[in-house]
Amino acid sequence: xxxxxxxxxxxxxxxxxxxxxxxxxxxxxxxxxxxxxxxxxxxxxxxxxxxxxxxxxxxxxxxxxxxxxxxxxxxxxxxxxxxxxxxxxxxxxxxxxxxxxxxxxxxxxxxxxxxxxxxxxxxxxxxxxxxxxxxxxxxxxxxxxxxxxxxxxxxxxxxxxxxxxxxxxxxxxxxxxxxxxxxxxxxxxxxxxxxxxxxxxxxxxxxxxxxxxxxxxxxxxxxxxxxxxxxxxxxxxxxxxxxxxxxxxxxxxxxxxxxxxxxxxxxxxxxxxxxxxxxxxxxxxxxxxxxxxxxxxxxxxxxxxxxxxxxxxxxxxxxxxxxxxxxxxxxxxxxxxxxxxxxxxxxxxxxxxxxxxxxxxxxxxxxxxxxxxxxxxxxxxxxxxxxxxxxxxxxxxxxxxxxxxxxxxxxxxxxxxxxxxxxxxxxxxxxxxxxxxxxxxxxxxxxxxxxxxxxxxxxxxxxxxxxxxxxxxxxxxxxxx
Amino acid sequence: xxxxxxxxxxxxxxxxxxxxxxxxxxxxxxxxxxxxxxxxxxxxxxxxxxxxxxxxxxxxxxxxxxxxxxxxxxxxxxxxxxxxxxxxxxxxxxxxxxxxxxxxxxxxxxxxxxxxxxxxxxxxxxxxxxxxxxxxxxxxxxxxxxxxxxxxxxxxxxxxxxxxxxxxxxxxxxxxxxxxxxxxxxxxxxxxxxxxxxxxxxxxxxxxxxxxxxxxxxxxxxxxxxxxx
Numbered sequence: 001x002x003x004x005x006x007x008x009x010x011x012x013x014x015x016x017x018x019x020x021x022x023x024x025x026x027x028x029x030x031x032x033x034x035x036x037x038x039x040x041x042x043x044x045x046x047x048x049x050x051x052x053x054x055x056x057x058x059x060x061x062x063x064x065x066x067x068x069x070x071x072x073x074x075x076x077x078x079x080x081x082x083x084x085x086x087x088x089x090x091x092x093x094x095x096x097x098x099x100x101x102x103x104x105x106x107x108x109x110x111x112x113x114x115x116x117x118x119x120x121x122x123x124x125x126x127x128x129x130x131x132x133x134x135x136x137x138x139x140x141x142x143x144x145x146x147x148x149x150x151x152x153x154x155x156x157x158x159x160x161x162x163x164x165x166x167x168x169x170x171x172x173x174x175x176x177x178x179x180x181x182x183x184x185x186x187x188x189x190x191x192x193x194x195x196x197x198x199x200x201x202x203x204x205x206x207x208x209x210x211x212x213x214x215x216x217x218x219x220x221x222x223x224x225x226x227x228x229x230x231x232x233x234x235x236x237x238x239x240x241x242x243x244x245x246x247x248x249x250x251x252x253x254x255x256x257x258x259x260x261x262x263x264x265x266x267x268x269x270x271x272x273x274x275x276x277x278x279x280x281x282x283x284x285x286x287x288x289x290x291x292x293x294x295x296x297x298x299x300x301x302x303x304x305x306x307x308x309x310x311x312x313x314x315x316x317x318x319x320x321x322x323x324x325x326x327x328x329x330x331x332x333x334x335x336x337x338x339x340x341x342x343x344x345x346x347x348x349x350x351x352x353x354x355x356x357x358x359x360x361x362x363x364x365x366x367x368x369x370x371x372x373x374x375x376x377x378x379x380x381x382x383x384x385x386x387x388x389x390x391x392x393x394x395x396x397x398x399x400x401x402x403x404x405x406x407x408x409x410x411x412x413x414x415x416x417x418x419x420x421x422x423x424x425x426x427x428x429x430x431x432x433x434x435x436x437x438x439x440x441x442x443x444x445x446x447x448x449x450x451x452x453x454x455x456x457x458x459x460x461x462x463x464x465x466x467x468x469x470x471x472x473x474x475x476x477x478x479x480x481x
Numbered sequence: 482x483x484x485x486x487x488x489x490x491x492x493x494x495x496x497x498x499x500x501x502x503x504x505x506x507x508x509x510x511x512x513x514x515x516x517x518x519x520x521x522x523x524x525x526x527x528x529x530x531x532x533x534x535x536x537x538x539x540x541x542x543x544x545x546x547x548x549x550x551x552x553x554x555x556x557x558x559x560x561x562x563x564x565x566x567x568x569x570x571x572x573x574x575x576x577x578x579x580x581x582x583x584x585x586x587x588x589x590x591x592x593x594x595x596x597x598x599x600x601x602x603x604x605x606x607x608x609x610x611x612x613x614x615x616x617x618x619x620x621x622x623x624x625x626x627x628x629x630x631x632x633x634x635x636x637x638x639x640x641x642x643x644x645x646x647x648x649x650x651x652x653x654x655x656x657x658x659x660x661x662x663x664x665x666x667x668x669x670x671x672x673x674x675x676x677x678x679x680x681x682x683x684x685x686x687x688x689x690x691x692x693x694x695x696x697x698x699x700x701x702x703x704x705x706x707x708x709x710x
Contacts, residue, residue, distance in 0.1 A: 024691075056511050084490050086490055086493075135689070222700065227643065230677075241490065248672050266625050267682045275676055287635055291676050309497030313497070
């Protein structure tokens with residue numbers, strides 16, 4: 001077992017043993033998945049809308065170079081600076097350079113997966129820029145020096161008491177200021193409002209960009225995304241290069257599905273669409289009284305274009321709603337941290353190995369029962385089971401599976417393709433296991449098979465096999481061997 | 482470095498596209514369907530919008546005529562204990578003489594223009610932070626989401642709908658659309674009307690702590706929409 005596999009198994013075991021986490025996951029995933037079903041019930045032709053959204057995303061990715069080129073021209077024409085980052089290191093260097101050139105010492109940030117992926121906060125911190133996460137959940141995660149456990153609910157693993165204690169310890173809150181959830185929230189508002197007013201730079205991700213207008217769409221419920229992109233004089237938006245749709249009308253279709261899939265809302269509270277920096281006064285009239293004076297867009301590749309050139313390209317249709325997490329039975333049991341990367345759940349099990357390679361992430365494609373619930377719930381109908389199976393095949397081809405599996409599968413194939421041998425060994429195994437059973441159940445198996453029986457019992461095989469029964473009852477005619 | 486980085490990424494994308502497995506990407510570009518003309522001022526649309534926004538704890542006030550707006554705004558502002566307000570320019574609110582009428586009711590507009598210089602920008606923003614209400618128009622509304630849509634731009638600042646604890650928006654009943662796709666398909670130009678288009682579906686909220694809904698975490702805690710005929 002590699003170090004990465006061992007780490008994965010360890011974190012899964014820890015997650016399964018944490019009763020608090022299990023309780024939080026029960027509450028969160030159940031409610032989010034239920035809200036999704038209700039929200040979709042209110043739109044007529046939801047199926048057709050999902051088909052349209054899928055075709056929009058598919059068509060966009062199939063012509064990604066043209067859309068990115070158009071996006072860059074449109075955004076530049078409206079006064080944006082578009083930067084290109086082939087790697088995570090390039091992206092963080094670009095942002096650090098922008099901050100340095102403008103003497104920024106404090107930046108506020110709106111929650112963004114891609115900035116987690118490129119580890120932007122660490123890079124800015126090393127350059128002497130303090131970065132404050134402004135989404136309430138991410139703010140708490142940052143204070144606790146923890147990692148977010150869910151794309152859209154980063155602190156499902158913490159209780160209100162955990163948060164209250166954290167605010168007392170780290171921010172000097174008095175007990176009455178964090179007595180209940182509304183008080184905790186109001187305290188966070190006051191604390192973060194000061195940071196917003198003083199920050200020299202706002203950093204955001206991008207949910208979707210619109211190619212023909214160079215617009216950026218950011219969706220939040222709290223309003224931190226709007227403050228981040230309005231108050232500081234410099235706004236830096238970091239986007240994965242696949243987050244693009246061609247037109248405003250296409251954006252409308254995806255928005256009709258996005259919040260419903262994420263949280264069961266028809267629309268998030270703030271659907272914020274930004275087209276260029278603040279517009280200056282002209283001879284025709286006044287300019288805009290607020291908004292950033294500079295808008296930098298950092299387009300990040302970091303493995304995406306490589307992922308595009310293969311069997312996994314469909315994952316680039318993803319709109320990052322998180323629905324596949326909430327519906328996934330495996331996620332429901334182990335939560336987000338156990339997946340190890342920035343992107344958890346079924347989507348993460350494809351994205352993490354897809355972007356960063358299978359060496360470190362070969363266990364993730366196996367963290368699925370292949371039940372297909374993720375595919376059924378995906379607003380753009382990504383065939384996640386197909387992608388997971390493809391990755392499993394890659395791990396086998398690269399000889400990354402466990403040694404016993406590499407020996408056992410060819411051995412099984414050799415036996416299963418020889419009917420006489422198969423039947424003889426089958427009846428031998430049945431007879432042996434009946435000898436080891438108690439009251440019709442196997443509760444302890446030897447060797448590696450004990451992994452099964454430590455958690456469950458197994459019924460002993462019937463006295464006669466199916467083939468024997470079949471021969472006893474069916475006329476011996478057709479070739480049913 | 483930038484040109485080389487750009488070329489590197491585009492090369493890699495174009496090489497990738499040759500081998501990419503992209504189900505359902507073939508064929509012509511899908512054309513999202515929406516209404517081509519603004520919807521009529523139907524009572525149903527207003528009813529649906531009101532129901533959806535009320536469920537989100539937003540409040541809808543119906544003004545029988547435009548000249549009732551000043552009294553409504555003043556009453557709401559006083560309810561929130563506000564004496565000053567941030568606002569869009571009067572010409573964008575659709576209510577002639579509104580600011581004078583509000584001034585006579587003890588409500589003064591706080592005008593602003595954020596400077597670029599870091600220190601004065603901070604001082605300027607700090608001064609705005611205590612203003613009690615924001616007053617804006619609304620370019621459209623979305624019935625199924627209970628959302629109002631605001632095109633911020635020249636004379637139409639973003640902070641009025643963002644910074645104060647209460648936000649009041651004046652909406653024409655003729656601009657209620659069934660869904661977001663309907664609006665964006667019919668009026669794509671809204672994206673480019675200014676630097677910021679926003680759809681607001683109720684007051685700012687979070688459920689990050691124990692999935693418990695709490696309002697006013699960053700944006701306004703109260704949202705009032707005054708619907709005029």
